[in-house]
Amino acid sequence: MIKKGNFIIYFVLVFLLITSCSNSSFLTSDVSSNSPVIEDVVAVENAVSDAVSWPLVAYGQSSLSVKAVQYFLKQKGYSISIDGDFGSGTLTAVKNFQKANGLTADGKVGSATWSKLIITVKRGNSGYAVRAVQDLLKNKFGYSLSTDGDFGSGTQNAVKSFQTKKKLSSDGIVGATTWLYIIGSSGTTSGSTTDFWGSRISSWTFPVKGGYLDPKTGARYFGAPRNGGTRAHAGIDIVPNSGPGTLVYAMTNGTVTGYYHFYAGTYALEVENDDGTVARYTEITSTKQINARIKKGEAIGKIIRNNSGGSYMLHLEVYMGDSTGALTNSANTSYKYVSWKKYNRRSDLVDPMGVTRLPLP
Numbered sequence: 582m583i584k585k586g587n588f589i590i591y592f593v594l595v596f597l598l599i600t601s602c603s604n605s606s607f608l609t610s611d612v613s614s615n616s617p618v619i620e621d622v623v624a625v626e627n628a629v630s631d632a633v634s635w636p637l638v639a640y641g642q643s644s645l646s647v648k649a650v651q652y653f654l655k656q657k658g659y660s661i662s663i664d665g666d667f668g669s670g671t672l673t674a675v676k677n678f679q680k681a682n683g684l685t686a687d688g689k690v691g692s693a694t695w696s697k698l699i700i701t702v703k704r705g706n707s708g709y710a711v712r713a714v715q716d717l718l719k720n721k722f723g724y725s726l727s728t729d730g731d732f733g734s735g736t737q738n739a740v741k742s743f744q745t746k747k748k749l750s751s752d753g754i755v756g757a758t759t760w761l762y763i764i765g766s767s768g769t770t771s772g773s774t775t776d777f778w779g780s781r782i783s784s785w786t787f788p789v790k791g792g793y794l795d796p797k798t799g800a801r802y803f804g805a806p807r808n809g810g811t812r813a814h815a816g817i818d819i820v821p822n823s824g825p826g827t828l829v830y831a832m833t834n835g836t837v838t839g840y841y842h843f844y845a846g847t848y849a850l851e852v853e854n855d856d857g858t859v860a861r862y863t864e865i866t867s868t869k870q871i872n873a874r875i876k877k878g879e880a881i882g883k884i885i886r887n888n889s890g891g892s893y894m895l896h897l898e899v900y901m902g903d904s905t906g907a908l909t910n911s912a913n914t915s916y917k918y919v920s921w922k923k924y925n926r927r928s929d930l931v932d933p934m935g936v937t938r939l940p941l942p
C-alpha cells in the first residue's frame with residue numbers, strides 16, 4: 582500500500598533517475614550540467630499548476646461556475662433561477678439531470694456531469710448557453726459584452742480573442758475545449774457579483790458598529806417584496822440594536838456625489854468609491870457636502886426614524902459603477918449583476934447581502 586506522500590516521493594525519485602540517466606534525451610534545451618534536474622522539477626510543477634480542469638461544483642457554493650451550471654440546466658428546460666447560488670433548487674435540478682443522463686445522481690457537478698451539460702454554441706445561436714458564454718467572458722475575463730443571449734459579432738470576436746489568449750484554435754465556436762477553458766481556468770477580473778464582497782473583506786468595513794437585526798429575515802433582505810409585491814427591495818436594511826442616532830461609517834474611501842431627500846423625511850448620501858463602485862447610504866442624515874472626500878471607517882451620517890411609521894435603519898444600496906444615469910430608474914428592464922426583479926434601479930445594481938461578511942469598523 583502506497584500512501585499519497587510516499588507516492589509523490591517515489592514519483593520524484595523515479596523522475597530524478599530518468600532525467601539523470603537519460604543523457605539529455607529528456608532535456609532538449611541547453612541546460613548547464615550542474616543543475617538540470619532541479620530546473621526540470623520546477624518546470625513540471627509549473628505545468629501542473631497551469632493545468633485546466635473542470636471545477637467540482639456542489640451545494641452551498643456561490644460562483645460563476647455555479648451560474649454556468651444553472652445556465653445550462655435552464656437551456657435544457659429545467660426550471661431554475663440563475664443567481665450563482667447553489668441552493669436546493671439547483672441541487673434537485675442537477676440530480677434530475679444526472680438521473681436522466683445515466684450519471685450518478687449525487688448532485689455534484691464534476692467532469693462527467695460537465696461533459697453532458699455543456700452545449701456547443703456559435704454565431705447565430707441564442708439562449709441561456711449563449712448567456713453563459715457572455716456572462717463568464719465578461720465577469721471572469723473582463724470582456725466588454727452584454728449578456729443578451731444573442732451570439733452576434735461582438736460575442737464571436739470576444740470568443741476568438743479568448744481562444745487566441747489560451748492558445749486554442751480561434752474559430753469563434755464554443756465547443757468542449759473552449760468551455761473547459763472558460764469554466765476551468767482562473768479568471769482575470771474580480772468584477773463578478775459573486776465574489777464582489779469576498780474580494781473586499783480585507784479592504785472594506787461594515788458600515789455600522791455593534792449588533793443589528795438579521796437582514797435575511799423580516800423583509801430586510803435584498804429582493805424582498807415591496808408595495809404588495811409590485812416591486813422588489815433594492816437594498817439591504819441594517820437595523821441597529823442601538824436604535825436611532827446610530828452612526829454610519831464609510832465602507833471604503835470615496836467622494837460624495839449626491840445628498841438628497843430619500844424617503845419620508847430621511848436622506849440619501851451617494852458616494853463614488855475610489856474603486857469605481859457606488860454606495861448609496863440611505864434613510865440617514867449627513868452633514869457631508871458634495872465633492873467631500875470620505876475615508877474608510879469615517880462617520881458619514883446617522884440613522885434616523887422616518888416619519889412614515891417611525892422605523893429606522895440604514896438602507897444600503899451598492900452599484901458596480903459601470904452604468905450611467907440616476908440610481909433610481911423605474912424604466913430599467915435589465916440588470917448586469919443580479920437576476921431580474923422590479924428593483925426600479927440602475928442596471929449595475931449589485932446584491933448587497935454580502936456586506937455582512939465585512940469586518941466591523
Ligand SMILES: [Zn+2]
Pocket residue numbers: 814816817818896897
Ligand atoms: Zn430598505
